[in-house]
Amino acid sequence: DVKVTQSSRYLVKRTGEKVFLECVQDMDHENMFWYRQDPGLGLRLIYFSYDVKMKEKGDIPEGYSVSREKKERFSLILESASTNQTSMYLCASSLDGRTINYGYTFGSGTRLTVV
Amino acid sequence: TQLLEQSPQFLSIQEGENLTVYCNSSSVFSSLQWYRQEPGEGPVLLVTVVTGGEVKKLKRLTFQFGDARKDSSLHITAAQPGDTGLYLCAGEDNAGNMLTFGGGTRLMVKP
Numbered sequence: 001d002v003k004v005t006q007s008s009r010y011l012v013k014r015t016g017e018k019v020f021l022e023c024v025q026d027m028d029h030e031n032m033f034w035y036r037q038d039p040g041l042g043l044r045l046i047y048f049s050y051d052v053k054m055k056e057k058g059d060i061p062e063g064y065s066v067s068r069e070k071k072e073r074f075s076l077i078l079e080s081a082s083t084n085q086t087s088m089y090l091c092a093s094s095l096d097g098r099t100i101n102y103g104y105t106f107g108s109g110t111r112l113t114v115v
Numbered sequence: 116t117q118l119l120e121q122s123p124q125f126l127s128i129q130e131g132e133n134l135t136v137y138c139n140s141s142s143v144f145s146s147l148q149w150y151r152q153e154p155g156e157g158p159v160l161l162v163t164v165v166t167g168g169e170v171k172k173l174k175r176l177t178f179q180f181g182d183a184r185k186d187s188s189l190h191i192t193a194a195q196p197g198d199t200g201l202y203l204c205a206g207e208d209n210a211g212n213m214l215t216f217g218g219g220t221r222l223m224v225k226p
Contacts, residue, residue, distance in 0.1 A: 104214060
């Protein structure tokens with residue numbers, strides 16, 4: 001069964017901490033995405049990557065950075081966590097050019113609370 | 116940025132009732148997908164519709180893509196508690212790599 005695995009289901013961090021959210025996929029997908037999901041706001045794209053070492057800003061990149069050193073791993077970094085970054089974070093992957101057939105495969109999400 | 120609006124945002128119904136969820140945009144999409152997300156999990160793809168006017172059925176779920184490929188609907192017949200979840204529509208850009216998600220419809224089906 002194909003999988004996208006997010007390293008933590010729940011995280012509690014303090015304001016100002018540097019936070020790493022890890023995502024690994026075992027499907028050899030080219031594309032990987034980070035979203036945050038908030039009530040009433042839906043899924044908002046933070047960053048995405050089409051290839052190793054490649055990254056593109058999404059709709060809300062401020063306060064975040066990403067790293068993709070290997071094809072299977074896409075990390076989201078909160079440089080200095082703030083309370084307004086409390087949210088559910090979802091990682092997804094897809095086959096290049098095959099979204100129409102297979103869609104995105106999502107991880108189970110990381111619920112981050114910044115106190 | 117292409118926007119997708121879903122309605123209603125919340126829906127609470129009794130088991131056995133029928134319901135329809137709508138997904139609307141002013142933009143044209145090359146295809147549209149529907150996902151269901153259960154509590155504590157990520158969204159899971161239900162269906163992709165590609166052609167304007169296309170109708171697809173998945174057991175008690177019927178999906179339709181508007182003729183102009185700007186809107187879609189999801190109809191559930193005889194809803195069951197297992198249908199409870201967040202339903203998300205997502206439109207695909209012309210390059211075939213990016214999805215724009217709607218805000219979702221949260222459905223609760225009471226036994």
